[in-house]
Amino acid sequence: MMDVGRHPRIKLLTMSEVVGVKGYVGNFQARILKKARYVDEKECTACGECTRVCPVVWPDEFDLGLSSRRAIFSPFPQAVPSAYLININECLGHNPVVCAKCVEACDKGCINFHMSDEEIVEEVGSIIVATGLEVYDPTELDEYGYTRFENVLTSLEFERLVNAGGPTNGELIRPTDRKRPRSIGFYLPPKYKAWVSGLHS
Ligand code: SF4
Ligand code: SF4
Incomplete structure (x- = not known):
């Protein structure tokens, strides 16, 4: 840019x-x-x-x-x-x-x-159409608790938290109490699981 x-x-x-x-x-x-x-x-x-x-x-x-x-x-x-x-x-x-x-x-x-x-x-003389994209609405996957638990984050929110230029200067904290999480679970949709296992086979 x-x-x-x-x-x-x-x-x-x-x-x-x-x-x-x-x-x-x-x-x-x-x-x-x-x-x-x-x-x-x-x-x-x-x-x-x-x-x-x-x-x-x-x-x-x-x-x-x-x-x-x-x-x-x-x-x-x-x-x-x-x-x-x-x-x-x-x-x-x-x-x-x-x-x-x-x-x-x-x-x-x-x-x-x-x-x-x-x-x-x-x-x-010419026009390039570059429409960009829209961020997926995580509230559509409510079974993962995004709308019910403040510590459930999207990957973009996670990126901002671990980014050195982000709101916590890169320190990973829980949004609810600003304490470090003891463990983190990542959810990977089934269609990507097969792709990731292929990378390690
Ligand atoms: S005070 Fe604000 S608007 Fe003025 S030069 Fe600084 S950043 Fe720009
Ligand atoms: S609210 Fe006041 S300080 Fe803020 S942008 Fe408007 S005029 Fe400027």
């Missing part, structure tokens, strides 16, 4: 969505909705001073709710561009400005509540 952000021939549009395409191969016009981030991404140094004063606390999506973030935040470590953004639906200071603590804390003056979503048109 960093390389893409720095590449002289790639224009990276984050917080953006393609809303329409017309044209033909070699000559497409893509209509793109660029959402307002309310922080000037070219000026923001990602110093974090704004986050320290923001009073609004929300579960951090990147840590799957295992940690919290503020209404002004960086979506994840090493995000590109390296700039903060405001979730305007969570912010207290929008229309009328009733908070603005982040504005006072930002020496760079790069927070701007007058930004708005804008639609732009890009002329491109």
